[in-house]
Amino acid sequence: MAAARDTSARAALRIASAEDIPAILAIERASFASPWTEKMFADELKNEWSNVWVAEAGEPRRVVAFTVFWVACDEIHVLNVAVAPEERRRGHARLLLRSILAFGEHRRLSHVVLEVRPSNLGAQRLYQSLDFRPVGVRPRYYQDNGEDAILMVRMLRR
Numbered sequence: 001m002a003a004a005r006d007t008s009a010r011a012a013l014r015i016a017s018a019e020d021i022p023a024i025l026a027i028e029r030a031s032f033a034s035p036w037t038e039k040m041f042a043d044e045l046k047n048e049w050s051n052v053w054v055a056e057a058g059e060p061r062r063v064v065a066f067t068v069f070w071v072a073c074d075e076i077h078v079l080n081v082a083v084a085p086e087e088r089r090r091g092h093a094r095l096l097l098r099s100i101l102a103f104g105e106h107r108r109l110s111h112v113v114l115e116v117r118p119s120n121l122g123a124q125r126l127y128q129s130l131d132f133r134p135v136g137v138r139p140r141y142y143q144d145n146g147e148d149a150i151l152m153v154r155m156l157r158r
């Protein structure tokens, strides 16, 4: 009998490159009703204030999740985080976000902000579990359906 493979092995994070865009796009399109375009990801890879990270897992390794965040002055703004549907609830998003928090603390930044849809209860639970707190509402923030955004903030230890 073939040896069982450990598919629960922890994902590895790395900085994304242009070669990752097809895998990122596939996850993006499977995750959002109004997905970002290829050009939007290509632009983020060029922006000096933007960071695009991917998580790899499985055997052979493949991209299973990604995040995009900006660093502006002492603030991190998480613009995007998504996990391949078949890879969810395995801790990949938690790992990405914890790594962003560690990155911010290492750089002595002040806080992390992000927006989340009121209808996205899973994501809200994820953020709350990492001590993000709701601090306000951006009315009609999402252009596809006019949904408000909940603004959440996580202070960093300095």
Ligand SMILES: CC(C)(COP(=O)(O)OP(=O)(O)OC[C@H]1O[C@@H](n2cnc3c(N)ncnc32)[C@H](O)[C@@H]1OP(=O)(O)O)[C@@H](O)C(=O)NCCC(=O)NCCS
Pocket: 031, 032, 081, 082, 083, 084, 087, 088, 089, 090, 091, 092, 093, 094, 095, 115, 116, 117, 120, 121, 122, 123, 125, 126, 127, 129
């Ligand atoms: C939201 C999303 C990024 C979570 O990714 P994930 O890798 O599945 O999340 P994790 O496995 O790291 O979950 C960590 C914790 O968050 C919470 N959580 C995550 N997804 C949840 C869900 N669908 N329902 C309830 N709680 C959820 C749980 O507390 C979970 O811990 P547990 O599995 O031990 O109970 C993923 O579902 C996704 O890509 N969704 C579509 C895109 C999206 O909504 N992005 C966020 C936009 S703001």
